[in-house]
Amino acid sequence: MSRIRSGPAGRPDVVVVGAGASGAALAARLSEDPARTVLLLEAGPVPRHLTAFGAELLDARLVPGAQPGHAAIRSYSVHLTPNRPYTVPRGRYLGGSTTVNGGYFIRARRSDFDRWSAVGGVTWSYDRLLPLLRDLENDLDHGADDLHGDRGPVRVRRTDLRHPAAAAFRAAARELGFPEEPDKNAQGAPGFGPVPSNAVDGRRVNTGISYLLSALARPNLTVMGHSSVRKVIIRHGRATGVVVERDGRSMVLEAGEVVLCAGGFGSPHLLHLSGVGPPAALERLGIPLVQDLPAVGARLSDHPQLVLEWMPRRLLAEPADTWLGAGLHLSSSDGTHTGDLEILQSLVPMAGLVGGRTAVPGAPLAFLVSVQSPRTGGRLLTVSADPEDQPLIEYGYLATPEDRRRLREVVRATAELIATRAFGEASLGLLEPGPRTLGDDRALDAWVASHLGTSHHTCGTVPMGPADDSRSAVDHFGGVHGIAGLRVADTSILPTAPLRGPAATAVLIGELVGRAMRAELP
Template structure:
């Protein structure tokens, strides 16, 4: 049964890292009614200590706040991938690493997103506790701080010493001029809580009469009249209804945004027809050519002398060198991800500018069927070489005087075989509905986030990134949501 609903000027689909920003910004205008629809749990979950506790990622088996997908990392290597499914989205369950994309990243984006254009938005969204000056903001919604050197866990401190001993440059501010090196990670933590966009943006706007938040509700389809968006169909506890809207802003994240478009008739035309879905718009970029950071783990055995740490953020320091990021996790996966069961503590080795591109495709027209997600990691010799180099750098650091007194690596081999045996994803999927300039025919959205070929439909999440930035995407997601909200506000004037 489908019941009609009174509707809103704007429906924002997905209350994740980006959607909370968009809903808060667009509802600043009291004349605009905004409805935010979120699949996962709402207000009460935002205050749940499992979400607020920044030391753990609440995405293990049985989590109330995660959606799990089966994926293929590379042919022959199956795995699982999670996304946050709660108000705050993946930002509510992530590792609180809050590092901006670099100037070199934005050189690969369309002109409207040049580094000069995005820097003011990065500054405006943050309240940096440690640094001021031309790179930083002091009054934005997201607090950013780094772990003080005298509070670093023993493993982070030894890692920092090891990288400096080996001659890597020090990078005290990873949200500064760039250039790489080893240094403390900017963290979106306030006092002792994780501060995601649900807390920083949505809660302060919660009581506005023109903002409604519906949680535990799925958007199942975008509705069109010809090529004009007229609303969405939503489902709450098995009951479907129609919500009319003048504009729909998709922020369902880089998996569900393309999936929702495909279920609504926008995507690769042949693929939609194969699944019995009527085509509204043939848009070959939907779900195509996404990128993410492969991670190879280097497990180690702690020596007796290594103090167990239960109070630190998951990553306090990283080394960025060439296109590799080395991450000394502060605790074993079993501690960082409750009920995950993996006991060996690891160095993570992320390939930050991968060549590999993946695809998301429907398995059927049934919304209950999870999509097929193929990453195609490690397919090019260049990606494999970079990951082997990363393994070699990681092993060299583990054998340094500073680290070898605390840990013993559990493998020594540097090879493709060993790399594939320890392959994971960083959960940084981006670019599944890429933006592009007017000369880029396969781009799904234009430089302002408007879906090409239809009217009244915007995408404002990590799916529009041209490619995954060379740092974790969370800070860049907030910046993109801020700027697309500004574009939407300007276009109404």
């Protein structure tokens, strides 16, 4: 194994692992300080120009992550329930999963920040973080006001509701009495409205584009692609670098600090491989224990999702700009979490999303329905000291009566919406489940279990909280408990997934931790 000092001025001040939603934002913000050298490592390709991304990665009407075997993803084998194996994609490209996802860019809810600030302190309060949310965005619909920004790297535009299917969705929501929610980033009452997105004029503007392309020329920023980090080197309680596999060679890259932005799967797995995690589990694998942190990997949080398809009454035009239509948020019957049920509209058939096509004549369209109540219950367990061996990932869905009830409620709400007179102007009806299944709890539970998917909102695998709490692994700025010079800055630090998809929150984490590091906050 070779040992090299990398970066424009010898050993970099900071090595950032992963150029996704959080890592791109963090590396870009850190490198705005010309006195700080930053090395950003990405396991996938690193295009240097917009056109090098390829048309299928830029077309916002497609979702590359939905296409099995796509070159820009890494696939993980997981279990959503003990009897439901599943394959989950993660972006392996500059921009990470923002390069292959749907472009949904909705802020977390105030109640999410209340939960996070209960363990992360006032730093994580909504009012404290609103200025950062404004600073990271360029809202093309609202411009600059008390809630929105117009100068940030991430361009945000809400979906156009003029497509016939979106117009029918709006009419159906009105028929059922749901309130309008014209700005889902404004913390108003949940309801029906367009979806804020980082897809603009038909182009998916991932974080590699929005944060890094303009920063690549900075002399203090080095971005290395095809660089797979194998472990963090920790000596005498301090991170001093990483081991990287690149071009078939294993090498040590030394650094002043290391920040893991490898995502909800990658960051806990790297910590385990580096000796940070539950002692007994690591010792069984022959991994020397460096820091006893049983919370690493122990409490995976995500949202279960289902696809409900309906048949259009007539051939509908393919969407002009994005696969996303509108979104409806409503509350489950227990009233514990306002707006925890999501009905998200696809204007491209599922067969098109999976096959990489924007139109499939004669195919049904779909609603993606999910329960986004905060929950834990999953786990990530490293099963081998070999970095190439995937960890065991269990989501723990459908484990409680509440899990099953909420899924029944969102399925039935979607079926009711499709059955409205207004939606019938565009639809011949729901394909499945049928009326008999919808009317029987046990039958519907069985249908859900056999059709279950996930929203790909993984959080909680390296949760933040006080150092004396065994349920936490990092502090409010991602500093790993008990190890100097090592941080985690991605959605794995959120103790629970937010009530909305976490892409915008992932960028926020990169901004927050980057600013804390520049200000040398502990």
